[in-house]
Amino acid sequence: MDSDNRLGTFLRARRQQVSPEEFGMAGGGQRRVAGLRREEVAMLAGMSADYYIRLEQGRDKHPSDQIVAALARVFSLDDDGTAHLRALARPAPRRTRAPRRPERVTPSLLRLMRTWSDTPALVYGRYMDVLAATPLAIALNSCSAPGVNQVRMVFLDPEARNVFPEWPAIAAETVAALRVSAGTDLDDPRLIELVGELSLKSEDFRRLWAKHEVRAKTAGDKRFLHPLVGEIAVSYETFTVNGAPGQTLVVYHAEPASDAEQSLALLGSMPAVDAPMSSSTPRR
Incomplete structure (x- = not known):
């Protein structure tokens, strides 16, 4: 379903949805990949390209709140999307999964x-x-x-x-x-x-x-x-x-x-x- 690198998977998917033209960059046939390049995301978010690449590759999985806010702005995330990105950056510890009871309305x-x-x-x-x-x-x-x-x-x-x-x-x-x-x-x-x-x-x-x-x-x-x-x-x-x-x-x-x-x-x-x-x- 999704890889273990959930933060990186999310960032890569959202990067591919952003049109370069939204930021005044050349797009169309001049690009081999959809959306923004990783280096362009880094520039727009005010971080080094190396650091952003580490986030996508899963070599760094805990960006700061400031980085999360900057990426949410670049990807035009709404409140739900931003909250999801924040949760991926601060995942809760995994616990032993108890069997789920059937869902019933009270x-x-x-x-x-x-x-x-x-x-x-x-x-x-x-x-x-x-x-x-x-x-x-x-x-x-x-x-x-x-x-x-x-x-x-x-x-x-x-x-x-x-x-x-x-x-x-x-x-x-x-x-x-x-x-x-x-x-x-x-x-x-x-x-x-x-x-x-x-x-x-x-x-x-x-x-x-x-x-x-x-x-x-x-x-x-x-x-x-x-x-x-x-x-x-x-x-x-x-x-x-x-x-x-x-x-x-x-x-x-x-x-x-x-x-x-x-x-x-x-x-x-x-x-x-x-x-x-x-x-x-x-x-x-």
Whole structure:
């Protein structure tokens, strides 16, 4: 999945994403490699080329906070990306891994979600398995049913490209969110299994995973193409679930008096979806 030189792998991947033209340098056919050269990154970050090369090669794995900030600026990293870079530079000591318990949504949160009859909402876990969903969330998008892995669905389910009119953006967002969820714990057996499967079966996933984009889902807009009511444009907000590390609550909402609100009301008036409210067993 990633080499032991995780800091160097991240730096190399991010360097290749930066256009030389952003800094007024010649690009195009004059270059044999994508992005910036290592010497150019060093110059822009105010460090010696030898030191930056040592970072990429893994001969120095603990840059100072000032170096981290300078590299984040050169690579145009946002808060999530900078935090990830900082974590790679200051890795926590490895501990004996205890067996992970199945992820489950607390009964109190499930009770709360059962009162949201007019709201599409779902909870997904550390590996982006859907752990719970309201009936309207499932009616809006059957891929949000409990037990579905959102990453596997986006890349391996052919229907995903029909459900999401903006599939390329959704795919990139999903991989970046998985990177945030995984953090620097890339030895997690379940994560290794998931990334390994997707890397073998999806060229798109391999390409996006290799970019090392790190970006959490916080809020935004999303479009769904529904077979019964057509296109539905909604907004979403995400919330971390206190007391359940790695779990995220996603709540969708439509503009008042909009076509999307009417479409959601129509979906909500249909017979209840025959699916469980929650699950702790991911589907294959």
